Amino acid sequence: MRSFLLFLGSIFINLVAFAQTEANPAVWSHEVHKISDTEYELVFTGKIMDGWHVYSQYTAEGGSLPSEFTFEKAGEDYELVGKTEESETITEYSDIFEVDETFFKKEAIFTQKIKLLNPEVNQISVNLFYQICKEVCIPMDHLFQISLDGSTFVAENKELNERSVALGESLKVDLKNKHLLNQGAQMDAEGKSNLWMIFGLGFLGGLIALLTPCVFPMIPLTVSFFTKHTQNKSKGIGNAVLYGFFIVLIYFLLSLPFHLFNSVDSQILNTIATNVWLNVFFFIIFVFFAFSFFGYYELTLPSSWANKMDSASSKVGGGLGIFFMALTLAIVSFSCTGPILGGLLGSTTLAEGNVATNLSAGMVGFGLALALPFALFAMFPAWLNSLPKSGGWMTTVKVVLGFLELALAFKFLSNADLVGNWGLLKREIFVGIWIVLFMLMTLYLFGLFRFPHDGPKKKLTTTRKIFGVLSLAFSVYLILGLFQVTHLKLLSGFPPPDFYSVIETESDCPLGLDCFKDFEEGVAHAKAVNKPILLDFTGWACVNCRKMEENVWSHSSIYPLLKDEYVLISLYVDDRKELPEEERFDFKYDSGRIKAIETVGQKWGTFQTINFNAASQPYYVLLSPNLEILNDAVQYVDVETYGEWLRSGLEKHHLSMDK
Structure with a gap:
């Protein structure tokens, strides 16, 4: 069991490292050796970090994925002479796949000879797909852009199809008074x-x-x-x-x-x-x-x-x-x-x-x-x-920590459920699980059941009884929240939002508000009713978004403004729901980087980045129906600051109408 957990831990460390850096433990370079006027030798070298390995092109089938080169325009501008040769490899039996696997450690060198069919060609592109592994295997791609004559490689601009160009342009909106955003999103003392x-x-x-x-x-x-x-x-x-x-x-x-x-x-x-x-x-x-x-x-x-x-x-x-x-x-x-x-x-x-x-x-x-x-x-x-x-009191501390670890575990499962739109861990189910956990902790603290490492049964101490009463009180608090007798403000941001419920509600928006989850639809409605827009960049798994909705939006001085004075557009940047096929496209940044837009979250995350130069949530912007920015953006703020911000935007909207 211990070794299995250490194995899981090592996988986690590597997953986090890759997720945070998009880094690669293999650094690639290439060289060009001219053999004759029409023949060249291409050498691809990968320096591999200690502990990692890259698989050979010729590793056995049924095991890890082999390395694979794709020579663009091969057969048109040039032809391959022989197979791609490799430097020294290591072969070991894999208990997982039950085959002999062949791979490189520390360094991988691939050599390929080519012969030009078109003498005017002086640059080629080669793509390498490979797996790099260290307990966990990550599929990677590397593009080699090669100049045969030693000149600087001039990359060809990838041509996006007309649909991608049109959909990409539709993400860019003509914002007025955009300079207001340069003041920076306000953060209250909580953020600091x-x-x-x-x-x-x-x-x-x-x-x-x-x-x-x-x-x-x-x-x-x-x-x-x-x-x-x-x-x-x-x-x-x-x-x-x-x-x-x-x-x-x-x-x-x-x-x-x-x-x-x-x-x-x-x-x-x-x-x-x-x-x-x-x-x-x-x-x-x-x-x-x-x-x-x-x-x-x-x-x-x-x-x-x-x-x-x-x-x-x-x-x-x-x-x-x-x-x-x-x-x-x-x-x-x-x-x-x-x-x-x-x-x-x-x-x-x-x-x-x-x-x-x-x-x-x-x-x-x-x-x-x-x-x-x-x-x-x-x-x-x-x-x-x-x-x-x-003494035994230390064992009690460990068991209480165990129950708290379980409670926190279900928060992460709830995040996955919300983002994945699985519908498995609705708010009532989540709170119900917590009720069971804290009731079990209460029963344990009062000595009604025991765990394997508990010592001989002894008289309960006063401290243990006090914590038992506190655990019972918290369980009752959760029960009252489950039946909506009280609002679980102490847990703001932890349980799923109110509208993520087993009970069907008229609105799938926070606090039962009317909201739009598509920017264009929301703007069209704002123009029809001539109301300003509260643009809400949020996320299913965003804790501070839930805190804002449950503690600030619900306040008596804020809720009427949101309900009656503004058109709410909530865009979920972490929504993993796939876009319909006809709405998927490639977006090209000004830097030339191309990003595939395949999910709802990718669409709205990119929308936020290119129009507001921001990527954090919650992120709130006030707009007029004509897309005039009414105030600077705010993020996680208190009730008073948020109220003043909303009223200021509303006042500016009314002044612009009077002109």
């Missing part, structure tokens, strides 16, 4: 404090991790080591503080790889957060984390890692030795900290903003919470006497 929120979540996670059996017993042991095995007290305190600093540093370093993944296009972060299968993967891994906390199995990193780090700390000594001690703690405590860190990673994925920066803030908060006790108790060793003794 997002890092502090993530830091706080990380710190809270670290405090909880301290209470687990993997970490808590280490506090007195480690502090005693520093205070008793040093020449003087001040040096012992200094070493303990350094130990704490290294703990913070180690967890911060874990977030650094995400900062290297910044070569993204405007829609890639949204694509990650709303990717159906990535959310399903999160769901699966969080369920596994939960059952590890329930005691059915234990997640640990290889024991050899901890042994090597412990040995290094003994041999090296000094500051470097203390660093290895901190690294040993991080490794041996993984079975308890790993699932909590997974929850932190999930929180950064759900939060708005830069994923890497959010994760760093959370990791620093987590490491700081873990490090503080070691430094503080070293300074004040008498405090160690006030620490509670290790």
